[in-house]
Amino acid sequence: MESIELQSSGGEWLAGTGPESDIVISSRIRLARNLAEFPFLSKATQKERGQIERRACEALLKAKIAEDMRYHSLPPLSPIDRLFLVERHLISREHALGKGPRGVCLAARETTSIMVNEEDHLRMQGLRSGFQLRTTWEQVDDVDTKLERVLDFAFSPQLGYLTVCPTNVGTGMRASVMLHLPALVMTRQIDKVFQALSKINLAVRGLYGEGTQASGDFYQISNQQTLGKSELEIIETIERVIPKIMEYERTVRENLLEQRREVIEDKVWRAFGMLQTARTINSEETMDLLSAVRMGVNLRIIRDVEIPTVNELFILTQPAHLQKMERSELNSPERDITRATYIRNRLAGRAAGNGSQGDGRGGGKEDRKAK
Amino acid sequence: MQCEGCQKNAATVHLTDVSNNTKKEIHLCESCAKLQGVTIKSYLHKSPTYPELLTQLVHSQSEAPADEKDVVCPRCGITYRKFRSTGKFGCPNDYSVFKKGLFNLLEKIHGKVEHKGKVPLRASDQIVKQKELRALRADLEKAVREEAYERAAQIRDRIYGLEGRQGEV
Numbered sequence: 001m002e003s004i005e006l007q008s009s010g011g012e013w014l015a016g017t018g019p020e021s022d023i024v025i026s027s028r029i030r031l032a033r034n035l036a037e038f039p040f041l042s043k044a045t046q047k048e049r050g051q052i053e054r055r056a057c058e059a060l061l062k063a064k065i066a067e068d069m070r071y072h073s074l075p076p077l078s079p080i081d082r083l084f085l086v087e088r089h090l091i092s093r094e095h096a097l098g099k100g101p102r103g104v105c106l107a108a109r110e111t112t113s114i115m116v117n118e119e120d121h122l123r124m125q126g127l128r129s130g131f132q133l134r135t136t137w138e139q140v141d142d143v144d145t146k147l148e149r150v151l152d153f154a155f156s157p158q159l160g161y162l163t164v165c166p167t168n169v170g171t172g173m174r175a176s177v178m179l180h181l182p183a184l185v186m187t188r189q190i191d192k193v194f195q196a197l198s199k200i201n202l203a204v205r206g207l208y209g210e211g212t213q214a215s216g217d218f219y220q221i222s223n224q225q226t227l228g229k230s231e232l233e234i235i236e237t238i239e240r241v242i243p244k245i246m247e248y249e250r251t252v253r254e255n256l257l258e259q260r261r262e263v264i265e266d267k268v269w270r271a272f273g274m275l276q277t278a279r280t281i282n283s284e285e286t287m288d289l290l291s292a293v294r295m296g297v298n299l300r301i302i303r304d305v306e307i308p309t310v311n312e313l314f315i316l317t318q319p320a321h322l323q324k325m326e327r328s329e330l331n332s333p334e335r336d337i338t339r340a341t342y343i344r345n346r347l348a349g350r351a352a353g354n355g356s357q358g359d360g361r362g363g364g365k366e367d368r369k370a371k
Numbered sequence: 372m373q374c375e376g377c378q379k380n381a382a383t384v385h386l387t388d389v390s391n392n393t394k395k396e397i398h399l400c401e402s403c404a405k406l407q408g409v410t411i412k413s414y415l416h417k418s419p420t421y422p423e424l425l426t427q428l429v430h431s432q433s434e435a436p437a438d439e440k441d442v443v444c445p446r447c448g449i450t451y452r453k454f455r456s457t458g459k460f461g462c463p464n465d466y467s468v469f470k471k472g473l474f475n476l477l478e479k480i481h482g483k484v485e486h487k488g489k490v491p492l493r494a495s496d497q498i499v500k501q502k503e504l505r506a507l508r509a510d511l512e513k514a515v516r517e518e519a520y521e522r523a524a525q526i527r528d529r530i531y532g533l534e535g536r537q538g539e540v
Contacts (some may be wrong), residue, residue, distance in 0.1 A: 034463060036463060038462075039446070039447045039461055039462040040447075040459070040460055040461055040462055040463070042457070042459040042460065042461055043447045043448075043449065043461035043462060141489070144489070145492065148491045148492055148493060149492065152493060153491055154463035155490070155491050155494060156463075156466060156467075156486070157486070157490075157494065157498045157501070158484070158485065158486060159466055159477070159484070159486055160486030160488055160489075161486075161489075162460075162463040162466050163460075164459050164460055165458060165459060165460075166458075166460070166473070166476060166477055166480060167480055169466070169477065169481075170481065170486050170487075170488060171486070171488035171489065173488070188385050201482075225480070225481040225482060225483075226481065227477060227480075227481035227483055227484065227485075227486060228481050228482060228483025228484070228485055228486070228487060229483075229487055229488070230487045230488045230489075231488045231489060233487070
């Protein structure tokens with residue numbers, strides 16, 4: 001069975017280095033494309049799916065998208081490996097759970113991923129750290145241009161790129177930014193933001209996109225309409241609105257610090273304390289606590305933890321990542337113990353990876369921090 | 372938490388009012404909130420998925436004439452009726468076969484029915500030219516509205532250039 005190598009560093013987008021990365025986690029652009037000579041996947045036979053995949057792979061090879069390009073066919077991968085790709089935002093949950101010939105091409109340090117045979121024949125994604133939709137668009141646009149030299153995409157002059165779902169027709173583009181908005185959630189101002197966004201036809205979703213719950217105070221804001229505006233016009237709409245939300249979040253954070261410093265410090269330190277000491281912890285609680293710690297680091301309440309460490313913990317503590325690190329299948333209670341150990345070690349400044357070295361004791365550094 | 376309005380129902384609407392640096396929290400049940408003119412919208416926690424949304428939109432449309440519902444795509448074999456129930460097309464050809472009912476729907480989803488974005492290199496020069504002309508005409512209108520006549524003249528010349536016309540006064 002083929003297995004995907006675990007990269008301890010995570011993708012570029014986790015670096016926490018991009019513009020406005022205290023609030024904007026990542027920028028993402030995806031394009032939906034279909035091969036003109038095949039039926040959509042809703043009507044394609046298994047044989048046709050196989051042909052589409054082969055055609056796509058040949059094109060990817062010819063187009064030379066990036067040096068480090070690699071194609072992973074999904075059926076031979078273990079369920080853990082597939083979930084691993086979902087957790088890293090490289091494929092959708094539907095793609096992981098789907099059937100038949102399908103796969104994903106990863107390139108450019110995971111900033112480019114191209115799903116083959118998801119809802120549309122091709123779903124190209126650019127994913128980068130921080131607020132940089134334009135750079136991300138240029139990257140995906142380039143991939144698309146290289147591919148269309150060797151593939152004939154379904155296109156109509158009137159309606160643009162034709163997609164399985166009429167909600168994607170036109171540009172086939174979904175541009176989204178993932179925001180971390182703990183203060184707006186804490187003060188229950190977040191609904192106001194959603195109301196305003198829905199008025200200008202922007203959608204708000206949870207951490208893993210369509211149909212997922214918000215967790216860890218992460219929200220994805222994206223365009224709903226794909227037809228009638230150019231790609232850059234869509235990007236501009238989002239670019240105009242995000243700074244306002246960032247400003248709102250920052251103002252509320254400052255107000256909280258000014259007016260209720262103890263309350264916010266208490267929340268941050270308690271969360272930090274729990275993560276440093278817990279012996280078993282589930283995913284959901286981890287997300288909530290990490291969210292408070294992340295805000296604490298950004299507000300300089302916690303000073304000896306780096307944002308990239310927190311960002312990585314969000315991903316590396318998820319079920320498939322834990323199991324890949326441990327190199328074995330773990331049931332849910334086992335994962336909770338492994339997760340707690342891993343977080344303790346990581347926050348105590350120990351090296352990441354093979355969690356088996358965790359001895360269950362935090363070490364002296366924790367006592368210092370916990371004051 | 373009890374509603375501060377009727378003192379009876381559970382409070383599900385929480386309002387925060389900040390004025391003169393004083394923060395006031397008000398907790399109301401849905402009906403009291405409505406009485407006070409608060410619009411309630413619940414997001415995220417049950418926002419419809421795209422297929423759901425689409426199906427709702429399709430159903431909210433006036434019924435298409437019976438003959439249209441039975442239109443079959445000769446290429447993939449799906450009917451308009453089938454598309455309406457699944458929200459998914461069977462092949463690119465469906466967009467032209469179901470054109471009649473579709474434009475209405477696309478307008479509801481996107482507000483517009485004209486692609487303004489990227490065009491594949493392979494698409495004929497004609498498409499590119501038409502797109503560019505359309506964009507330039509929009510720019511021209513805008514320039515005229517803004518009384519930026521110098522810019523308008525430049526845009527006009529570019530339009531003429533593309534149309535293969537000589538500049539006119």
